[in-house]
Amino acid sequence: MPHPALGLGFARSRLDRTALPRDGEALARHAADPSALTVVIAGEVPILLVPAEGGSPTALMPLPGLDRLPGGVREQALLGTWDGRPALATLLDPGAAEAVAGDPGFQALDLRSIAVGGVVPEEEAGLLAAAKSVLSWHARHRFCANCGAPTAPAQAGFRRDCGACSAQHFPRTDPVVIMLVTRGDHCLLGRQARFPAGNYSCLAGFLEPGETVEDAVRREVREEAGIGVGRVAYHSSQPWPFPSSLMIGCVADALDEALTIDREELEDARWFHRDEVALMMENRHPGGLRNPPPVAIAHHLIRSFLEGARG
Amino acid sequence: MPHPALGLGFARSRLDRTALPRDGEALARHAADPSALTVVIAGEVPILLVPAEGGSPTALMPLPGLDRLPGGVREQALLGTWDGRPALATLLDPGAAEAVAGDPGFQALDLRSIAVGGVVPEEEAGLLAAAKSVLSWHARHRFCANCGAPTAPAQAGFRRDCGACSAQHFPRTDPVVIMLVTRGDHCLLGRQARFPAGNYSCLAGFLEPGETVEDAVRREVREEAGIGVGRVAYHSSQPWPFPSSLMIGCVADALDEALTIDREELEDARWFHRDEVALMMENRHPGGLRNPPPVAIAHHLIRSFLEGARG
Numbered sequence: 001m002p003h004p005a006l007g008l009g010f011a012r013s014r015l016d017r018t019a020l021p022r023d024g025e026a027l028a029r030h031a032a033d034p035s036a037l038t039v040v041i042a043g044e045v046p047i048l049l050v051p052a053e054g055g056s057p058t059a060l061m062p063l064p065g066l067d068r069l070p071g072g073v074r075e076q077a078l079l080g081t082w083d084g085r086p087a088l089a090t091l092l093d094p095g096a097a098e099a100v101a102g103d104p105g106f107q108a109l110d111l112r113s114i115a116v117g118g119v120v121p122e123e124e125a126g127l128l129a130a131a132k133s134v135l136s137w138h139a140r141h142r143f144c145a146n147c148g149a150p151t152a153p154a155q156a157g158f159r160r161d162c163g164a165c166s167a168q169h170f171p172r173t174d175p176v177v178i179m180l181v182t183r184g185d186h187c188l189l190g191r192q193a194r195f196p197a198g199n200y201s202c203l204a205g206f207l208e209p210g211e212t213v214e215d216a217v218r219r220e221v222r223e224e225a226g227i228g229v230g231r232v233a234y235h236s237s238q239p240w241p242f243p244s245s246l247m248i249g250c251v252a253d254a255l256d257e258a259l260t261i262d263r264e265e266l267e268d269a270r271w272f273h274r275d276e277v278a279l280m281m282e283n284r285h286p287g288g289l290r291n292p293p294p295v296a297i298a299h300h301l302i303r304s305f306l307e308g309a310r311g
Numbered sequence: 312m313p314h315p316a317l318g319l320g321f322a323r324s325r326l327d328r329t330a331l332p333r334d335g336e337a338l339a340r341h342a343a344d345p346s347a348l349t350v351v352i353a354g355e356v357p358i359l360l361v362p363a364e365g366g367s368p369t370a371l372m373p374l375p376g377l378d379r380l381p382g383g384v385r386e387q388a389l390l391g392t393w394d395g396r397p398a399l400a401t402l403l404d405p406g407a408a409e410a411v412a413g414d415p416g417f418q419a420l421d422l423r424s425i426a427v428g429g430v431v432p433e434e435e436a437g438l439l440a441a442a443k444s445v446l447s448w449h450a451r452h453r454f455c456a457n458c459g460a461p462t463a464p465a466q467a468g469f470r471r472d473c474g475a476c477s478a479q480h481f482p483r484t485d486p487v488v489i490m491l492v493t494r495g496d497h498c499l500l501g502r503q504a505r506f507p508a509g510n511y512s513c514l515a516g517f518l519e520p521g522e523t524v525e526d527a528v529r530r531e532v533r534e535e536a537g538i539g540v541g542r543v544a545y546h547s548s549q550p551w552p553f554p555s556s557l558m559i560g561c562v563a564d565a566l567d568e569a570l571t572i573d574r575e576e577l578e579d580a581r582w583f584h585r586d587e588v589a590l591m592m593e594n595r596h597p598g599g600l601r602n603p604p605p606v607a608i609a610h611h612l613i614r615s616f617l618e619g620a621r622g
Contacts, residue, residue: 011523018534130521137520140478141456148454148461158519167451171520175486175557208469209448209482209555210441212322213548223329234545237524244520246486248559 005303007294009115010239013126015087017080022156027078030086036063037087039079039131042071043094046114046128048107057107059114059124059131063088068105071096075138077157079130089131089157091139111241115295126239133244134158137171140243145169176245177216178204180301181227183254187277187305188225189291190261190269198288200272200280202298207248217250225269226260229253235304238297249297251304278306316614318605320426321550324437326398328391333467338389341397347374348398350390350442353382354405357425357439359418368418370425370435370442374399379416382407386449388468390441400442400468402450422552426606437550444555445469448482451554456480487556488527489515491612492538494565498588498616499536500602501572501580509599511583511591513609518559528561536580537571540564546615549608560608562615589617 005011020026030036037060040047047069048057060082066073071093079087097108107119111132114120120128134157141160144151149164160169180202181188189200205220207213214232221229231253238247261269272280279285281302292298316322331337341347348371351358358380359368371393377384382404390398408419418430422443425431431439445468452471455462460475471480491513492499500511516531518524525543532540542564549558572580583591590596592613603609 017530126521133520143456143459145452145454145456148459172483173486173518173520175484209444209484210437210550219328239521
């Protein structure tokens, strides 16, 4: 069975989502199981368990250990099982992250830093992404978009129901296309003003209602760089839990070369020869230019171009 | 430039989404343009314009012609341009569909029937999908999911803003994986109880937060049929505006054969030899079994299996 590319963030998971039915009582039943584990997120910040005996921090702590953390449980979801034990996600008040600052048994760290730094085992990253996405969705969807009334969690934390108009709401995942546009030995990379200095990456954007993946790639490249795109080939995908996107990675053939850059979206974009990209990948670029780290799917799209592989 | 497979529903569009900026005044400005066109949907039902001189009905009517239709405009969005003319989507009260029943100049017809019957030119299908998805989203998102207050349309109909908590809400598109699972000369097809009698199709399901496309394929096949899946290859994608999904079509290699069918999801599922599938495709199956029509991406996944092509 093929695995995601080495280091690709949030793409690997040992979570078994299929083992436990998500019936109405499932969450309460498994939360009472003394063997249950949970991911804990305080506001937006995961709290990791640091083993007393040393070794990697882990995103999964015994659920009964929640007693050691301050603040009430705001939301909970049953993600599935982990090595046969129920695996939950628990949202605590934001204050819990500060409260554990002096406790050597815990580490509160934002999710990007966890992923970029490889702080938890890679197989836990997909689990963290799932927990973060579902809990963020709960936090921002306490009311019914259809009628404005408060909603209540259902289906083990994977649905919210409106008591007033009976609408059912499901967690949201937003498809994003991210593409490496190539032309012969060159590829198109751009940078947003918010990127770290010297960083150039793939173009990307949200897919719009009514679009295919391929048309979304063509539209975004046309909008941001004024370039026409012919063939589009899917490469790979990645969950990106900020707050809850699905990155759909593609490689795309440019039909022309002259750039018209949308300066509201991009600070810069230009064609890079593969030799220059190779220097960037190796952190040996004379101008200090860099590509994104392996945690980002853009890294793997660029690497596949350097290796001459297409999808 | 490669085109979507012949007949694939909602995948072709001549809509240019990039031509007009979606600033705060864009909708009002272009709605006042006498050359503007609009797709019209009454509640859930598109209203087509039937040319007096004969020929195909069209989903695009001159915006000033809205005066001929009863009921008020509930929502409007600026989709882009069509042959250089502003192209809008307009939501009318559901009553407008019944009101035009006797008028030979209009045809009110549900979107599935339009797509399956090829009622409008194929290049208009993607436009209809976009209009339906965006307008359905407006209709069901009049309130802020974050605080419950009413929201107001913004960004030419591609955003809703909350005046109370300042949250911005964007149209939603739900990724769905749909996959043909194969093993040698056999493929796995299933039927839901709601399907027309004799119809068998690919397995499918919503991608969950924190999943890759490939993991979602593996989970759904495990859940619905008890089959392990190894290699997953992307095939193609399709907008599916009921109400607003992105179908991500894949082919997948089965690792085993013994089926355990989830009877809550599927009425039946079994392995079909490619010779039997060929009879189904040609509507010559002795038992009257059938595959989905070309409008569905499942048709094209099955066809690619019959043709021995993989993605």
